[in-house]
Amino acid sequence: MIDHATRLALVAMLSDGRFHSGEALGESLGISRAAISKHIKTLQSWGLDIYRVQGKGYSLASKLELLDCDKLLAQVKCSSLDLIPVIDSTNQFLLDRVGQLPQGAVCLAEYQESGRGRRGRQWLSPFGSNLYLSMYWRLDAGMAAAMGLSLVVGVAIAEALQSIGAEDIKVKWPNDLYYQDRKLAGILVEMTGKAGEAAHLVIGMGLNVAMTEQEGSDIGQAWTNLTQACSHLPERNQLAATLIRRLYETLEHYENVGLDGFIERWNRLDNFLDRPVKLLIGERVVEGIARGINSQGALLLETEQGITPYVGGEISLRGC
Template identity: 70%
Template sequence: MVEHGPRLTLIRQLADGQFHSGQALGELLGMSRAAIAKHIQVLQQWGLDIYRVQGKGYCLSQPLDLLDESQLKQLAPSLPAILVKPVIDSTNQYLLDRVGELSSGAVCLAEYQVAGRGRRGRQWISPFGSNLYCSMYWRLDAGMAAAMGLSLVVGVALAEWCEAFGGDGVKVKWPNDLYYQDQKLAGILVEMTGQAGEAAHLVIGMGINLAMPAQAAEGVTQPWTNLQQACGVLPARNELVADLLNRLQQTLLQYEAQGLAGFVERWNRLDNFLNRPVKLLIGPNEVRGIARGINHQGALMLETETGIHPYLGGEISLRSDA
């Protein structure tokens, strides 16, 4: 396991957005300025925009508002566990590996993911400290069949959370994304373990672009945006995250009580593609039609030349037919 202690100490020092000399940083960490320079190069690879000015030292392009585990626990006291892992392979994988040890509602957050993943095994770009990488474990006693449509429910919770902070134009995209002005804002990945007839163990992963710098998104192949652009001025990051965690917990409790039926109207109100021409990709096949929302099973209702049909699988193309 790689020891990231010195690099995290450097980040905490640089987080104020002020200049720090290589000599002062070296004295703090007990290493040479050359060693500091090598650590800075790694931090730049993590997506941090650090620059150096001769005679002044190193500085972040803007201050960092770092996650604080103790503050999050104070702001979200009803959650059984909140773990902040500054550097991690994947928050989802961390919880999946510990399902038997967790209480329902346990949360893992990270500043940087080495191997963040999205739907269908895609990579999730995860630069340090600029976005939100969060996973919640949830035990669903009703079993695996009851988990159908859970990503839609989480999408509704996230979109309504954005609305609460001024993001009135934030919409949901079937089955698991958030959009703003037809640009991707967030993704949801629900992974599940369990046996038939037993409780379902769910790990709900969320990747939300808060203030991702353009240079950190060079590997992103689709239009994207940040929550700052959708909402304007945001509260402090820990307050923002705690509000999301509290809202998500309450939404999942509602889902247990009401099922997906209690969320269909909420979803259709927020549907980014409602009544718009779309392409539904199902493996190598493509279905064109008009999106008409979802039904009570969470299926996409697509109007084609032969009528309105439900589809439970596939993915809406980012390119509409319009």
């Protein structure tokens, strides 16, 4: 594993948003100005917006609040919290430790080198701009009980964001959060286990918080930030604590009521409810009117043939 200690110390020094000379940074870290320059290039490749002005030194484009375990644990109880600033994937970190984790174990990162979304797609994860959070959960009722879990998590996150002032957050079947028809967050639920045994779930979320246009230039769809949806955005540590708390409470509730207890809440938040949509199933395109979800978490699509449920597989929903 690569040691990022010096680079992370450099980020912490620059996080105040002020100018720091290469000489001063080098003296503080015990390295040369040339080494500072190399580290700056690496940090820029992570997505940090660092610029240099002759005679003044290096500065971030704006102040950066770094995630902090002590600040998080002061706001939320957590059975296990791993904050790993630079990681391949928060989901993978927990998946690799299934069987060793307590219920509700959480992994957070500032930057994911191999963040992933559904169907193996890359999840763009610039340093410090967003939230990358995964939680482990065990369902003793087995894999079948996990049906529709990404929908439940979507409801939990949307309601949590609404509680902090982002009132117009919506959900998109099966695993996204939207604001004004633009993607705000994605959810990835990964599961291991055997038939007849408990299901081990890792629930991952990537939430765009303050990503710049440049950082998000490679995203192949319309996207937005929480800063656009919430006029008084809380600090990132408070935001993370709020989401962890809501996830834990929602998963406990889900174990008691199942998906039936969330259908009405989903439909209230559904970005495409009663709107014309295109459903992409491989090369096939089905057009109709979205009519919410059923008790199995299937999308209900109304066409000339009536209302048909669709679930699983290579299915993607788009607005017309």
